[in-house]
Amino acid sequence: MTVLDHRALGRATLARQLLLDRADMPVRDAVAQLCGMQAQEPQEPFTGLWSRLRAFDPAALSGLLTGRSVVRTHLMRRTVHLVTADDIVAWRARHDAMLRQRVLGTYRRELEGVDLDELAAAGRAVMADGEPRSMAELVRALADRWPAPAPRALGEMLIAALVPVAQTPPRGLWRSRGGVRNVLLSSWLGRQVDAPAPDGADPVGQALVRRYLAAFGPAASADLRAWCGLAGLPAAVAALREELVTFRDERGRELFDLPDAPRPDPDTPAPVRFLPAFDNAILGYHDRGRIIDDAHRGLSVAGERVVLVDGRVAATWRVDAATVVVTPLGRLSSADRNAVGAEGRELASFLSDGESHRVRVATSPD
Structure with a gap:
């Protein structure tokens, strides 16, 4: 099996992350190609796209946010990401269990005794009018029913895990300031997120594997999980094995990739690039x-x-x-x-x- 050293893997990453050559593509297509962009710092994605796209106009990304083609929401690793509307609709249900477990990992004691399904239903009822709300406003509306949990625990569980929401502009717009205000994703987009797959099926998991490899490969299963935080994806990788090619890295790990994905010569010149905080070109891997x-x-x-x-x-x-x-x-x-x-x-x-x-x-x- 071919061994790929750090330099070969790095050139593959640069090519797929649009960092080897700036790309001529619409901003929305770039966000999709990158499988979303980490965005807990609202202005950082603008630098990330400037480093990746020729003649990038920040107004284009702002327009996608106000036009609801791209949304800010908790997703991979329970971190705020910019993702396309199509991707959040397709991917959100597959992330539900992970999001819930990650919030519980932080606030399990504070949320002891809280029926999470009841909490989710109550949160949706409060937000059903489509009005954006801060987390504090949402928690105040529920405090009489759940007075014991710390407000932060209740709010984080609602907006980061139980209820699919979008963070509304002006937060995330170019050179704009705005607090986090949340609205039901279904209200914001005018459509529901896709339903979970039947037990035993994982088409979304397989789609995520393909998309991840297109943006980050070649990569190991551990890298895939480090990027998204999801369990169960080794089974999706196994189901796709016949359509993937395999390599090894210098540590002996098995790496998977799409057959026709770019793997540039390791000696391909790589230009200087400035990356924003928390860029997934780095964080998207375990190794x-x-x-x-x-x-x-x-x-x-x-x-x-x-x-x-x-x-x-x-x-x-x-x-x-x-x-x-x-x-x-x-x-x-x-x-x-x-x-x-x-x-x-x-x-x-x-x-x-x-x-x-x-x-x-x-x-x-x-």
């Missing part, structure tokens, strides 16, 4: 060695924005007084520093709407 060194793995879960140089995390970046400040994690060559500076100036121009082109690259790592 992230294809793109980040183990010594820096914690950056990806701490919300640090990172810079890719030759396809690997080589620096962090932040915005300070209208300047993009880059701090290398190790020594950068003169050519790499110049490339980082050039891409950083383009990013500064994007973030400041052309008003500033300032970038500062630290001379050495912290």
Whole structure:
């Protein structure tokens, strides 16, 4: 079985994550290709799409949110993601059990004795009028019936697990601020989420495997679960085995992939790319060695924005007084520093709407 090293796997990831060459595709298609974008920090997806699409116009993503073609909602790993309306309708029921268990993992004691089905029905009844509500408003409407649980536990269980909701604009719009307000997904989209599959069938699981591999492969079953948090997907992988190709990584893990998916030559040049906080190009794997060194793995879960140089995390970046400040994690060559500076100036121009082109690259790592 062919062994793929970190460099080969990294180039495959860059190609499928639209980071090897900026793509000419509509924003909605890019969000679908990426299987959604992690979005608990509302402005970060704009940088993620700027790094992936040619001539990206942030107004296009804002328009998709207000037009209800893309929604903000809890999904993979119980994290807020941007996903297309079609994907959330198809995928939400498959995530129900995982979302419930993850909230219970945090608030099990506070929710002891609460009938979750009754709580879900009551939450839907309160939200049936289609009016967006904050979590606090929703909890206040239910407090007389469930006075004992901490409000945070009750609210998180409702809007992150039991009741499919969308977070409404202006939250998530370009350069807009807005608190989290939730509305029933069915009210927002004008259609119900797809019903769960019959017992023993898992067509959505198989579809998720295919979509994940198209966006992140080649990958192991453990990588797939790290991305979505779902149980039971090894069975879906097994059901698809005959249509997949297999490899091994340097650790000996079996990797699965779609036969015709891009696997570029490991020596393919990789341009400098600036990634936003919590980008799934890093978080979408259990073994992230294809793109980040183990010594820096914690950056990806701490919300640090990172810079890719030759396809690997080589620096962090932040915005300070209208300047993009880059701090290398190790020594950068003169050519790499110049490339980082050039891409950083383009990013500064994007973030400041052309008003500033300032970038500062630290001379050495912290």
